[in-house]
Amino acid sequence: MRSLKRDRYDPAPSMWRYRLERLMLTPLFRVTLRVGLPVAAIAGAASLWVSVPENRQAFTLMVADLRAQIESRPELQVKLMAIDGATDAVAEEIRATLAIDFPMSSLEMDMARLHAMVEAMDPVQKAELRIRQGGVLQVDIVERVPAILWRSDDGLELLDGGGARVGPAGPRHVYPELPVIAGDGARANIAEALDLYATIGPLKARLRGFERIGDRRWDVVLDRGQRILLPEQGAQRALERAIAMDQAERVLAQDVVAIDLRLGRRPTLRLTPPAALALWQVKQEQTEKGAQE
DSSP: OHHHHHHHTOOSOOHHHHHHHHHHTOHHHHHIIIIIHHHHHHHHHHHHHHTSHHHHHHHHHHHHHHHHHHHTOGGGEEOEEEEESSOHHHHHHHHHHHOOOSSEEGGGOOHHHHHHHHHTSTTEEEEEEEEETTTEEEEEEEEOOOOEEEEETTEEEEEOTTSOEEEEOOOGGGOTTSOEEEETTSGGGHHHHHHHHHHOGGGGGGEEEEEEETTTEEEEEEGGGOEEEOOSSSHHHHHHHHHHHHHHHOGGGSSEEEEEOSSTTSOEEEEOHHHHHHHHHHHHHHHHHHHHO
């Protein structure tokens, strides 16, 4: 009898209660019980509600109506565009490129896309876009500065000092202060061409341009069909030498087709055919006279 009574009031938990208490001591089980089950219940209820087509349509309309109410608020409306730092022609090109139908909500504007569109334009070196107070889309522009004319297969084009395209050029006489470059590799060597242009000095009035020969060296093209053939290395110093020769001897005022400076130690003058023939005749006469004597 004593044994039965002791078993009946045994304080030890049952096997299932013991396992439950052990599970409650597990952090993952507690988190699942306290958080996972409620979340699963809510997600299940939401899924059931969304599975009804009428409910989905009502929710979509509610979201669209709420968005429209927010976007149509006066303080979010952009009414006009202001462009600073650009010429009139570039400003008009920017307006045509963006083609924004004002008024427009600022929430509908993809500023990153608009910024990329403006900076992709040839005349634009840098652009900043922002929406300022009063509903104004402010566009600040830094334009590329034309530094040279490049004669390509498509005609004359304006380039900046780094070789970036500024845009098509009009007639040559519209840009009298800009030098012209042409030839294979000319665009990739603009810095050297600009250095030569800065050195041309007294021959500037006669300059027609710089031609890149074989993507190796430059020819200075002058009027009257004359050229100065520069070497691959030390082109600027060779040009200074040619200018000094012309100032001292007025070489380019003679019947000279080209001054060849490709061999630094032996500059060569190419004469026009009539001048070359006349020089040959003089040498022949001198030779015959020497033979007679």
